[in-house]
Amino acid sequence: MDHEAVTEEEDDALSAWAQTGDGDIEGTLRPRKLDEFIGQPRVREQLELVLESARRRGVPPDHVLFSGPPGLGKTSMAMIVAAELGAAIRITSGPALERAGDLAAMLSNLAPGDVLFIDEIHRIARPAEEMLYLAMEDFRVDVVVGKGPGATSIPLEIAPFTLVGATTRSGSLTGPLRDRFGFTGQMEFYTDTELDLVVRRAATILDIAIDREASAEVAGRSRGTPRIANRLLRRVRDYAEVRADGKVTVEIARAALAVYDVDELGLDRLDRAVLTALTKSFGGGPVGISTLAVAVGEEPTTVEEVCEPYLVRAGMLARTPRGRVATATAWEHLGLVPPADHPGRPDQGGPASFEQD
Ligand SMILES: Nc1ncnc2c1ncn2[C@@H]1O[C@H](COP(=O)(O)OP(=O)(O)OP(=O)(O)O)[C@@H](O)[C@H]1O
Numbered sequence: 001m002d003h004e005a006v007t008e009e010e011d012d013a014l015s016a017w018a019q020t021g022d023g024d025i026e027g028t029l030r031p032r033k034l035d036e037f038i039g040q041p042r043v044r045e046q047l048e049l050v051l052e053s054a055r056r057r058g059v060p061p062d063h064v065l066f067s068g069p070p071g072l073g074k075t076s077m078a079m080i081v082a083a084e085l086g087a088a089i090r091i092t093s094g095p096a097l098e099r100a101g102d103l104a105a106m107l108s109n110l111a112p113g114d115v116l117f118i119d120e121i122h123r124i125a126r127p128a129e130e131m132l133y134l135a136m137e138d139f140r141v142d143v144v145v146g147k148g149p150g151a152t153s154i155p156l157e158i159a160p161f162t163l164v165g166a167t168t169r170s171g172s173l174t175g176p177l178r179d180r181f182g183f184t185g186q187m188e189f190y191t192d193t194e195l196d197l198v199v200r201r202a203a204t205i206l207d208i209a210i211d212r213e214a215s216a217e218v219a220g221r222s223r224g225t226p227r228i229a230n231r232l233l234r235r236v237r238d239y240a241e242v243r244a245d246g247k248v249t250v251e252i253a254r255a256a257l258a259v260y261d262v263d264e265l266g267l268d269r270l271d272r273a274v275l276t277a278l279t280k281s282f283g284g285g286p287v288g289i290s291t292l293a294v295a296v297g298e299e300p301t302t303v304e305e306v307c308e309p310y311l312v313r314a315g316m317l318a319r320t321p322r323g324r325v326a327t328a329t330a331w332e333h334l335g336l337v338p339p340a341d342h343p344g345r346p347d348q349g350g351p352a353s354f355e356q357d
C-alpha cells in the first residue's frame with residue numbers, strides 16, 4: 001500500500017514536469033541532492049541547517065521560499081528539499097490555483113510531512129492566497145458551504161506539511177504571504193567558475209567530449225545561469241557533431257555561439273535589443289519599463305524578470321526612480337559613444353551615482 005502510494009507520487013511529479021515544458025533533458029541534468037548542487041553556498045548552508053534541525057526534531061521544517069531570476073535552480077532546490085526529507089512532493093503553480101477550491105482539494109489530500117511545491121507563487125489568486133495563510137500557520141482550511149447570507153464556513157484540519165514556494169518576483173508577494181515563510185533562499189547569479197563545473201557535470205552526464213578551455217568559454221557566456229549553460233552546451237555539441245568530429249574545442253564553441261547570436265558577454269538577441277533600444281531610440285534613458293518593452297516587442301514582465309536582472313548585474317543597465325538608464329559600459333559594449341550630457345558618461349558621475357533597487 002505504502003509502496004503504491006510512492007509510485008503514484010512519482011507519476012504525479014512526472015506529469016507535472018511535462019507541463020512545465022522543461023523537457024527530459026532538464027530533468028536529467030537537475031541536481032538531486034544538496035551536495036550535488038553546484039553554487040549558491042549561502043542558500044545551501046542555510047537550507048541544510050533548516051532541514052537538519054527539522055529532521056532531528058522529527059517535525060516538518062518551516063515553509064521555504066526560493067526567489068531569484070529564471071534558471072538559477074529554484075525548482076531544483078524545491079525537489080531537493082523533498083528528497084532530503086525523504087518526503088513526497090506535490091507540485092502545482094500559482095496560475096493553476098485560480099479557484100480556492102482547487103487549493104483546498106490539494107491541501108486536504110496532503111499526508112503528514114508532505115512537501116507542497118507552488119511554483120510562480122506570486123501569481124496565486126487572492127482567495128487561494130488567503131486560504132494559504134491559514135493552512136501555513138494553523139494547518140487548517142476553512143471550507144465555505146452554501147452561498148450568500150446562509151453560507152457557513154467549516155474548519156477542516158489538514159496534515160502538517162511544508163510549503164515550498166518559488167518566485168521570480170519576491171517583490172510582488174504580499175507582506176502576509178512573505179511573512180509566513182520561515183526561510184527565504186535568495187538565489188544569486190553563478191560565478192564563471194561555478195558555471196564551468198555545471199557545464200562539465202552536464203557534459204559528463206550527456207557524454208559530450210569538451211575540453212577545459214571550451215567549457216570555460218561556454219560558462220563565461222551563460223549569463224550567470226545554469227539553465228543557459230546547459231542549453232549552450234547542447235547547441236555547441238550539435239555544432240561539433242554536424243560540422244566537426246563531435247569534440248568540443250574552444251574554436252568550435254566560439255563558432256557555434258556565433259551562430260546562435262550569443263555575444264562575448266553572453267548577451268542574447270533580446271538583451272541586445274533592449275540595450276540597443278535604450279541607447280539608440282531613447283538616448284540612453286531614463287525610460288519607463290513599459291515603453292522599453294513595447295520598443296522591443298516584449299511583455300514588460302519578460303524584460304523586467306528575464307533580461308533586466310542580468311543587465312543590472314553586468315553593470316549595463318541601471319534602474320533609477322525616473323526609469324531605466326544605459327550605463328557607459330552598455331554604450332561601450334554596443335560600440336557607441338554616449339551623448340555629451342548623458343548621465344551614463346563616466347565624467348557625468350557614471351553608473352555609481354544611480355540608485356539601484
Ligand atoms: N546548481 C546547479 N547545478 C547544476 N545544474 C543546475 C543547477 N541549478 C540549475 N541547474 C540546471 O538548470 C536547470 C534549471 O533549473 P531550475 O528549473 O531549477 O531553475 P528555476 O530557478 O526553477 O527556473 P524558473 O524560474 O525558470 O522556473 C535545471 O534543469 C538544471 O539542469
Ligand SMILES: [Mg+2]
Binds near residue numbers: 074075076119166
Ligand atoms: Mg522553476
